[in-house]
Amino acid sequence: MKKICFQRFTPVFLLFVFLYLFFLYPAQAVNMESDQYRIQFGTIDIGGQKMTDTVNNTYTLTTSLGQAAAKEFASNGFTIKAGFQYVYSRIPFTFSLSNTKVDFGTLLPSSPTTGQLTLKVSFGGAGQYIVTVRADGPFKQVLGSNIIPATSCNGGVDTCSITLAKQWTSTSAYGLGYSMTGQDIATDFIDSTYFRPFANALVPENPAVIMQSVNVTANLTPTPNPSYSPAPSLAGTPRDTTHQSVITLKTNISSVQPAGSYATVIRFLATPSF
Template structure:
């Protein structure tokens, strides 16, 4: 059985000002169904300059830029104080995940490694969602896992124990940097949110720590019952990495 994972990497930064004939300035609302950008002001110009003897990076437009201090406090105002020397990057080690031939009551796993480089003054997050359950072209589906059930029933936002060979479904585990606290062991899983059910993407990595390499391993798991119809099952899982500044 095969299914495939793709990544959709979203970084949005734009701002536009318009001046009317009366001299009034109007800011354009920066939002869509997937993002909202809020800012009190914006850079009107920016760039990198260099020669054999210097390198200069600048922005123009910040009001009252500079460092201000007194007894008990220091205020650093200006875009350059938020300038990051670590570019934001997001990578996935393997985007073609093969769970192999599934056997009833015999869980199968595969994994991929998510890596984030982040150096801004805000924080980043990585979210995930499946476009549909694992299913065949004819519509047979492997249900999303509920883990062991009972007191160990997992949800899209809460990982629970899934180690029973008679608990069926499809889900994922997280291990590594900046992951949700409910992934307390390699046996704790969640189901993916399902876009077909209008469920919200799940945050699987989030941090304000500055680093050139924050890594987390995402393990996919599937387990089927003896009455699961035969066929080739597949789905698409989307990942979105978003920085804030």
């Protein structure tokens, strides 16, 4: 009897193990995007309404009545404008970072290790933006004072700086640096072998501009201008509302680098330009 129970139970057990092994959720970073339009006319909101097209809710249009900015300075002692008045945008400025941590694992001498982060900027309504980066300092030992310094790339004619990327291909060139690929990046990142060291807040150095554009805008005037027709047959080629780039962090250590855990904080700042 015992043997029969055991024999019946074994397949059930194996089934559980099979389910456990093969039906786990994969680990992934979530991308949040929308390809729909959201157009707002904004000032300082006093009143207004939200209009949505009745076909498939593709377009949302919000308007506001009144404008505090129009009130006379003389009577109030102030005027205020929010958003880019020339494009009437109050669509939020959004910045996205794919991860908060780049784990280099265990570093081996003269074996460069890399890690990546994806940066996304979405303005939606209008204008221009800048993304800067600066490190709190070089890679520093968590329990100690040793550091992995900033890279100078290959050195010689290929000596990079915080504003000028140069080639870093030599395995005997050590340090920490970053490269950029994607949209709106600085032109000195010619290809993925070009790196810069991070600006160092301890020096202190000004953060370096890594993404910049005056062209992140929703297509408020689609090209060509459509004649009136109900949405969603509004023709035209909308321009990107989201711009994206990838930053590749690279580190390489020498054989005399003291063992230990090293860490630093990389600070990204995304702002609509003024």
